[in-house]
Amino acid sequence: MGKVQCPFCGDAGDVHEIVYGMPGPDFDFEKYEVGGCIVFDEQPDFRCRVCDWVGFRKPLKRRTK
Ligand SMILES: [Zn+2]
Numbered sequence: 001m002g003k004v005q006c007p008f009c010g011d012a013g014d015v016h017e018i019v020y021g022m023p024g025p026d027f028d029f030e031k032y033e034v035g036g037c038i039v040f041d042e043q044p045d046f047r048c049r050v051c052d053w054v055g056f057r058k059p060l061k062r063r064t065k
Helices: none
Strands: 015-020 032-036 046-050
Touching: none
Parallel strands: 015 032
Antiparallel strands: 015 046
């Protein structure tokens, strides 16, 4: 998977995929954002650490829904 560009500030180097659930002992905090344990519909997939934008993967990768 290539780099994700933030649609808000345009930064492509600090947008991280949000991973939900309990992070394990080998969780890569540099690579991923922790989204928390609460799982609900339509939660954002990505967070930009530059401007704090959060968003969905939808525009980048289509969901089968
Ligand atoms: Zn941004």
